[in-house]
Amino acid sequence: MRRTHRCGELRPAHLGQQVTLMGWVRARRDHGRLIFLDLWDHQGVTQVVADPRASADAHGTMHAIRDEYVIAVQGVVRARPKGTQNPELATGEIEVAATAVEVLNATAPLPFPTDDADSVDEVLRMRYRYLDLRRASMQRNLRLRHKAVKALRDYLDGDDFVEVETPVLTRSTPEGARDYLVPSRIYPGSFYALPQSPQQMKQLLMVGGVDRYYQVARCFRDEDLRADRQPEFTQLDLEMSFVEQEDVLSLVESMMVHLVRTLAPDRRLTVPFPRLTHDEALDLYGTDKPDLRLGMPLVDCTALLGESEVRIFSDVVAADGRVKGFCAPGYGTASTADLEALQSLSRTLGAEGIIWLQVTSHGVASPVARHLTPEEQRGLVEALGAAPGDLLILVAGATDVIHGALDGLRRDVGRRLSLAAADLAFAWVVDFPLLKWDGEERRWNAEHHPFTHPQPDDLDRLTTDPGSVRASCYDLVCNGWELGSGSLRVHERALQEQILALLAFTPEEAEASFGHLLEAFDYGAPPHGGFAVGIDRLVAILAGTDTIRDVIAFPKTRQASDLTMRAPAPVTPAQLDEIHLRVVPRKA
């Protein structure tokens, strides 16, 4: 038997045709005489009927068949009797009357149902990922991912980009995340590293005159996992020569708009994407990846409360801290339990706690209300733009701490109030600082990476006031996710050496780690810049899921293990010998 059609394909136009379908059995319905089953493949479902009068053999086989058996059905397409059509099925007007049924593979009862109805423990889903992938939502996600990548490739292909593959076995570089290392058999004691990103390679491609490069690149970082972080992940990595920041932003923005208009035309977009400076983002939302769907910007109330009788406020202000807060519209209905949950969340996030005020038509209700003057109460309501029925949430403390806490509180309140619509709230965050101070190690670190070009206006402060130098660096955020980031790169040897020196590399270390790049800059490196989009996150947002695991065929667990392949796993002593390694058990 050979398959003639897919399971979602047959229509009344095929009536009378002899067809052969192959697929998985779903929902067998045995009426004794008539037996129905739904034959499923990735494309759809067709009802198959066995009638003992038509074929005793086919009927007998279908009696013995169970759910998820893989079968081939030969039969005739016929119209369903009046009143038995199923309008919920694309193939619902027809059915296939089986004349021959062949079991291609019998199936044991599945460890969990594939019908999407119940949520199943993720251990099982991961262990039997191939069964999980039979579920409609996972099928949708995988195909959405394929279409998204194709749309991005098509867009770049139409704009003179060329996809170039770069090595996965490459060199460990200092800074950044922990590398995944691969021992060398041929060079005892030496290691390849899996790339954290193709950053240096794509810069070398620019020196090589490629001009516009992209790659759907697998990247590896040996750090702890999150819902939006896997140790291996995929970036749409791109780089362009002879460009300014604006060129990169506008290319990426049109590419994303193209993608959304192609794949999700009903999702609302704000175009052009709003732009925030890094400072503005922190000031307004306490984070550099704000979810703009939520509204509720932060307001600084420090000046308003500096003289307050409320000790928490005055103490913090006296200690050079700040008081900031936001207004949760309509959340005056928060119960005591809700408020306690917010208190506890704020402490988890490192703050001392929150001060809440319920705004009513005759003032504010709050544990601290009687310690606030009428002017202070009015001032707060006005500054936070509150109306009766709203809840004000204030946090006092050091700026970093209250920003972290308010960011978390704002997102939590957003969830509680279901403020996140189906929009795709893209935004650019620009003007990142070039460097950040590492207080513990008492040295500067690159905010983005060491190859980021300082903004030209700030170049002269590189020696006098490094912390104030802004970078030509930009992030794309969407719905509270960091979707991608990029920068203009240093292409001048002297400047790169100066920056590496600021990052506490001795000339010898710089030469050892980045000599190949520095040397390349001597041989005609064009000005260049680029970007990288996190494909897993992008598809997760489009798919409407909370975790990138749902858009990765075989993801890893929180403990970085692959439950399907059971990796990582020990290897034989002979294998270790070959790569000159000995495993030393960790001392207890």
Add this chain to the structure above:
RNA sequence: GGGGGCGUAGUGUAGGGGUUCAACAUGCCGGCCUGUCAAGCCGGAGAUCGCGGGUUCAAAUCCCGUCGCUCCCGCCA
């Protein structure tokens, strides 16, 4: 590394010291049934409650430890 959540028949859940505490749904096995489509009806099998220890006359239930999954912080240039 730190904090939180979860773990009970194949699956999803209920039960929160004793006395229908091992239950419900679904799946599975068998039977009946000419039109179902999450088929229906009847019958049956299936869990020593993740694992180990402790408290107690008595533990699925309380305590400690451990393992696994998960969320957040740290970390992620």
